[in-house]
Amino acid sequence: MTDHDDNDEFISKSQIKRDMHALTDMGAQLVDLPVSQLKKLPLDDRLFDAIRECQATLKHGARKRQLKFIGKLLRHADGEAIRDALDQLEAPKREAIAEFHSVERWRDRLLEEGDAALTELLADYPDADRQQLRQLVRNARNSKQSEERSKRQSREIFKFLREMIIGH
Secondary structure: OOOOOOOOOOOOHHHHHHHHHHHHHHHHHHHOOOHHHHOOOOOOHHHHHHHHHHHHOOOHHHHHHHHHHHHHHHHOOOHHHHHHHHHHHHHHHHHHHHHHHHHHHHHHHHHHHOHHHHHHHHHHOOOOOHHHHHHHHHHHHOOOOOHHHHHHHHHHHHHHHHHHHOOO
C-alpha cells in the first residue's frame, strides 16, 4: 500500500530532477538575453534582479550558484508563461535560421544536381531570373576553376538565392 491517495499523481525523484534541470536551463537562456528583452517577459522583480546579478557575475562558480538560484526562483514563478514569452521572443530568430538553411539547401542542390534542381527551383519561384541563375550555377560547377573562385561563385549563388527566396 502506498502513502499517497489514489488522486495524487506520483512524481518520481528522477522526474523532479529533470524538471529542476529544465528550469535551470531556462534560467541560463534568460541570462543570455539583453535587458530590453528581459523586460518583455513576465518576470517578478526578485527573478529579474537575480538574472541581472548573474549577468554581471564573471566567476564560474559564483555564476553556477546564481543559475541554480534562478532555477529555484523559477520553480515558484509561472514557468509556462515565461516559456511562452521566451518562445515568442525567439520565434523570429528560429524563422531566420530556417530561411537561411533553406537557401543553403537550394544552393547545395543546385551545385550537386544541376539542371534537375534548377528546374524544380524555377517551378517554385517562376519570377526568378532564369538566365542569371543558370549562368551562376554553370560558373560554379565549372571544374577548371580554382578552389577560391569556386567558393566565390558559391557565395554569389547564395546571395542570389537569398534575395530571391527571402528578399534580403
